[in-house]
Amino acid sequence: MFSQAPAFWSKPDWRVAALSPVALVYGAVARRRLVTAARRQVELPVLCVGNFTVGGSGKTPVVIALALEAGRMGLKPGILSRGHGGRARKPLLVEPERDGAELVGDEPLLLARHAPVAVTPDRTAGARLLEEQGCDFVIMDDGFQSAHIHMDFALLVVDAAHGVGNGRVLPAGPLRAQIVDQLRYADAVLRLGDGHAADEVVRAASRAGRPVYDAALAPRTPDRFAGKRVLAFAGIGHPEKFFVTLRGIGADIVEARSFPDHHAFKEEEIRDLLTTARDQGLALVTTSKDAVRLGEGPASVEIRQVLEVVEVEVDFASSETPRRIISQTLEAWRRRKSSL
Structure with missing residues (x-):
């Protein structure tokens, strides 16, 4: 719906009141979808990592962290993704050496470095594909509000x-649906980063008895x-988060450029980045998501030779959190299987 979050989503604006009747209808439809969704049973345990809102919340590194922990626990995790921004419509197992972001999306390319990834709008078919690859644990990236698949554990990430x-x-x-409606079907909330903007969600989760x-x-x-x-550039949900991170580790950002989320970089844009950085003697720095969306043209090849990528990982306040989430997913799956 939006390639970048409108400004009125975060501050008072007349458009909020103007759109409220439409939001009321959307919220009612979203609530009904959550309540009445016919979620199909799949053979494998399913851990969903979603978020309350559209836009970036940091789900991708969380999915990676959980996949790594599942591997350490002796499981063979597979990741299920819709492949946002890609054009694949049939179930497809991602091969990073073969597939590009234009086919499978940027996030699946990053995820596939750590575990098998199935890309498809049909999550049930994707789960079967992962099972055929020998996976015994599914981590679903997004799909909490809409995917027609049973979730044994739903973790909602909030920035x-x-x-x-x-x-x-x-x-x-x-918001994709009212907070109270989403919490009714969530099992836990993960607050990512610093700040107090998520305090309302935390209080609501506490009232709902969600950890x-x-x-x-x-x-x-x-x-x-x-x-x-x-020269820092980013086309993610909140580019300013990337710039804040860079400044926090001591980088001197002489120029910062923001692009829409999941932006497919054009050759002329890449050439302009190269020229500006060269003329001013700047290092080109971006995110791992942006690095996989640079295409295959001459300028793309050139920028990859000089580009520096800031890789991030999730640091949990308690090192036991990932194992606890995975264990609870397995326990819920066993209960589900025994009841069938």
Whole structure:
């Protein structure tokens, strides 16, 4: 619906009132979908990692962290993704060396570095494909509100710095459904990062009896950016989060450029980035998601030779949190299987 969050989603604006009648209808439809969805049973345990809102909340590194922990627990995890931004319509097992972001989306390419990834709008077919690959545990990236598949455990991620914006439902705000409606079908909440914007969600989760876990995103190699003069660019849900991270590890951002979420970079845009950085003596720095969307043209090949990517990982406040979430997913799956 929106490639970038409208400004009125985070501050008072007349458009919020104007869109409220439409949001009321959207919220009622979203509530009905959550209540009446015929979620199909699949053979494998399913852990869903979703969020309350449209836009970025940090789900991708959370999915990666949970997949790595599942592997350490002796499981063979597979990741289920819709492949947002890609054009694949039939179930497809992602092969990073073969597939590009234009086919499977940017996030699946990153996820496929850590576990098998099936991309398809049909989550049931995707789960079967992962099972055929020998996976015994499914982590579903997104799909909490809409995927027609049974979830044994649903973890909703919320950005501590941005929260849920103005707290209104689409299109008056960023919420996919009312918070109370979403919490009714969630098993836990993960507050990611620093800030108090998510306090309302945390209080609502507490009232609903849902546990709230805390974590932060941490750059893997922060020292190499300290003192470096950079041209930073990002096309993610909240580009400013990336710029704040860079400044936090000591980078001198001389120029910052924001693009829409999941932006497919054009050759002329890439050439302009190269020229500007060269003329000003700046290092080009971006996110891992943006790096996989640079295409295959001459400028794309050139920028990859000089581009520096900030890789991040999830640092959980309690190291036991990922194992606890996976264990609870397995327990719910066993109960489900025994009741059939």
